[in-house]
Amino acid sequence: MIRGNGNHILWWAVYIITLELLYFIFFNLKMAIVLMPVLGLLLFYLIYYKKGKPLPPLIETKTTFRQALWKQVINNLNTGVAVVDGNEKIIWKNKAFLTFFQKSGVKLTYLKDFIPMENLKSLMDKEEQEIALGNRRFSIRSVILDTKGKKPGRMLKAYYFEDITELYDLKGYMKEEETVVCYFHVDNFDEVITACSEENRPELLAKIDKTITQWVQNFNGLIKKYDNDKYLVVVSLRDFRRVEQTKFNILDAIREIKVGQVLTVTLSIGAAHGEDSLALAGKTAQNALELCLGRGGDQVVVKTQGKTYFYGGKTKEMEKYSRVRARVISHALRDLIEESDMVMVLGHLFLDMDALGASVGIVSAVKSLGKPGYIILTPEQSPSVHSLLELLLDDEEMKKNFLEETEALDRITRKTLLVVVDTHRPSLTMSLKVLEKAERVVVIDHHRRGEEFIDKALLVYLEPYASSTSEMVTELIQYMGDEIRITPLSATAMLSGIAVDTRNFAFKTGVRTFEAASFLRRAGADPTSVYKLFQEDVETVYDRAKVIKRAQEIAEHVTLSYYDEKPKNPTLAAAQAANSLIGLKGIFASFVLVPIDGGISISGRSLGNINVQRILEKLGGGGHMTLAGAQLLDMTMDDALEKVKQAVLEYMKEGETP
Numbered sequence: 108m109i110r111g112n113g114n115h116i117l118w119w120a121v122y123i124i125t126l127e128l129l130y131f132i133f134f135n136l137k138m139a140i141v142l143m144p145v146l147g148l149l150l151f152y153l154i155y156y157k158k159g160k161p162l163p164p165l166i167e168t169k170t171t172f173r174q175a176l177w178k179q180v181i182n183n184l185n186t187g188v189a190v191v192d193g194n195e196k197i198i199w200k201n202k203a204f205l206t207f208f209q210k211s212g213v214k215l216t217y218l219k220d221f222i223p224m225e226n227l228k229s230l231m232d233k234e235e236q237e238i239a240l241g242n243r244r245f246s247i248r249s250v251i252l253d254t255k256g257k258k259p260g261r262m263l264k265a266y267y268f269e270d271i272t273e274l275y276d277l278k279g280y281m282k283e284e285e286t287v288v289c290y291f292h293v294d295n296f297d298e299v300i301t302a303c304s305e306e307n308r309p310e311l312l313a314k315i316d317k318t319i320t321q322w323v324q325n326f327n328g329l330i331k332k333y334d335n336d337k338y339l340v341v342v343s344l345r346d347f348r349r350v351e352q353t354k355f356n357i358l359d360a361i362r363e364i365k366v367g368q369v370l371t372v373t374l375s376i377g378a379a380h381g382e383d384s385l386a387l388a389g390k391t392a393q394n395a396l397e398l399c400l401g402r403g404g405d406q407v408v409v410k411t412q413g414k415t416y417f418y419g420g421k422t423k424e425m426e427k428y429s430r431v432r433a434r435v436i437s438h439a440l441r442d443l444i445e446e447s448d449m450v451m452v453l454g455h456l457f458l459d460m461d462a463l464g465a466s467v468g469i470v471s472a473v474k475s476l477g478k479p480g481y482i483i484l485t486p487e488q489s490p491s492v493h494s495l496l497e498l499l500l501d502d503e504e505m506k507k508n509f510l511e512e513t514e515a516l517d518r519i520t521r522k523t524l525l526v527v528v529d530t531h532r533p534s535l536t537m538s539l540k541v542l543e544k545a546e547r548v549v550v551i552d553h554h555r556r557g558e559e560f561i562d563k564a565l566l567v568y569l570e571p572y573a574s575s576t577s578e579m580v581t582e583l584i585q586y587m588g589d590e591i592r593i594t595p596l597s598a599t600a601m602l603s604g605i606a607v608d609t610r611n612f613a614f615k616t617g618v619r620t621f622e623a624a625s626f627l628r629r630a631g632a633d634p635t636s637v638y639k640l641f642q643e644d645v646e647t648v649y650d651r652a653k654v655i656k657r658a659q660e661i662a663e664h665v666t667l668s669y670y671d672e673k674p675k676n677p678t679l680a681a682a683q684a685a686n687s688l689i690g691l692k693g694i695f696a697s698f699v700l701v702p703i704d705g706g707i708s709i710s711g712r713s714l715g716n717i718n719v720q721r722i723l724e725k726l727g728g729g730g731h732m733t734l735a736g737a738q739l740l741d742m743t744m745d746d747a748l749e750k751v752k753q754a755v756l757e758y759m760k761e762g763e764t765p
């Protein structure tokens with residue numbers, strides 16, 4: 108309703124102008140005629156008023172009329188609008204704003220009373236922001252209003268609130284309906300079936316099938332078997348969330364299948380979602396499955412939007428019964444060596460006796476095949492190999508097999524074969540430059556596969572069940588041909604590699620480990636020399652005793668300790684202390700922290716029933732189930748101890764699978 112607001116002034120004007128008109132009629136008739144329309148207009152107003160109608164505005168200008176129109180328009184918007192001053196005090200609001208917030212029971216005096224200040228502040232740098240208020244969701248935008256010419260320093264802002272609750276819910280719903288692609292793979296199908304008696308086989312097959320199919324159907328999934336041991340499973344994300352809550356108890360269910368067979372059945376699952384297309388999700392799921400198998404199977408790998416999640420992996424890697432793979436790889440490697448102009452072997456950073464022993468083994472084989480072979484070394488070597496390196500460099504013939512990194516970079520050609528041993532992660536190789544320059548690469552490693560991988564490798568021999576890379580290389584040599592000769596010194600180096608990774612044949616030691624050792628012994632390996640390599644000085648042992656004394660049990664059978672000062676060889680010292688701790692009765696896993704330059708290094712060891720790899724992966728580290736490490740940079744010892752403790756407790760909780 109538009110109403111004039113100058114009524115009193117109007118009547119005064121009518122009165123004054125009538126008087127003036129009367130005056131002009133008496134003294135100047137012409138002037139009076141000119142003023143007649145004014146009088147007419149005034150009379151019109153008078154009549155209008157008499158009829159009881161509201162008086163139209165006389166003073167009101169065109170612009171205020173427009174403003175009033177705008178006000179109506181804004182009031183009828185679905186978008187809530189509020190104008191606030193510098194203190195976020197609301198000085199004007201439209202109807203929609205009132206309907207949004209009035210019922211919430213809060214006084215609508217200050218905007219900051221019902222919208223957190225940090226949200227209001229961050230709006231200054233952002234275009235718009237989504238926030239939840241009560242059970243609604245809003246998209247908020249803010250604009251600084253132009254108040255030029257008004258009181259200086261007074262800032263006015265307008266806030267626009269759009270109710271996007273429905274859109275938000277719909278988006279969430281769409282997301283939940285997204286498809287998750289999974290590949291199921293029975294790890295050791297052939298072995299299990301072969302190890303099962305003929306009459307039990309049909310029952311075993313049926314049980315595996317039934318367990319998997321029923322489990323998938325419980326989660327409303329679609330399952331299609333496409334090979335004896337392979338299934339494709341499709342499930343919605345909503346149902347997949349429920350699956351994740353069970354921590355994939357299907358792994359346990361499969362392991363429990365017993366139809367009189369000797370071997371345990373295990374399952375691997377690779378799953379993916381959140382990709383742009385189904386085709387891509389399928390590809391990613393396949394990658395996830397490969398990662399799963401590379402890590403030893405019996406686990407689940409879920410990949411989504413560049414992130415990877417691991418479940419299971421609590422059993423020990425099972426030793427494979429056939430050596431077919433070792434033989435096949437051995438022949439392929441021999442072919443590759445023969446096609447090369449030269450072979451270089453690259454170990455990992457912080458070279459250990461296993462990597463060095465394996466390198467010596469490869470070079471021995473290469474030389475027997477009549478090709479030049481070199482082990483790449485950086486100027487500084489980890490103290491853990493000092494004793495073995497000394498022994499090797501003492502030998503005139505062996506000494507010629509070592510090459511500095513710079514020289515290797517010079518000599519490497521397109522036909523050079525680079526064998527990476529004891530690691531499969533590019534960032535852990537001793538020389539990333541050499542790896543980058545090499546065009547023909549082979550990877551031989553016994554670590555469970557991590558995410559990072561040397562993608563360009565021509566040949567990958569990854570066997571997480573093997574005790575050590577030295578054991579794997581020993582087997583390869585045995586299958587490579589009769590002309591392969593290894594000297595007693597090379598055999599000793601390889602034996603020391605096996606000894607260090609199995610801690611003197613106590614861990615991860617399978618039938619094949621002893622067979623490899625006996626092959627090396629026959630080739631002249633000297634166990635006493637190996638023993639001597641591990642002798643330590645008094646001070647180191649004394650420091651370690653202090654660490655052991657300080658150890659605390661942080662969870663059942665898990666112990667934690669630390670070096671309060673940086674020892675001579677921090678990472679080695681920590682590893683040895685952790686080893687000593689699990690030598691104590693009742694201790695199944697140990698973690699030892701040690702100060703290093705720029706942070707803290709952690710060494711984790713286990714007897715096998717607690718997966719220290721899984722625990723230290725939580726802190727950005729890696730390794731094996733029984734032997735793992737991590738580094739926490741820019742952190743105090745107290746904070747690091749707390750972090751490890753939390754990671755252990757978290758892992759223990761995960762272990763309580765229903």
Ligand SMILES: [Mn+2]
Nearest residue numbers: 461529576608
């Ligand atoms: Mn190793």
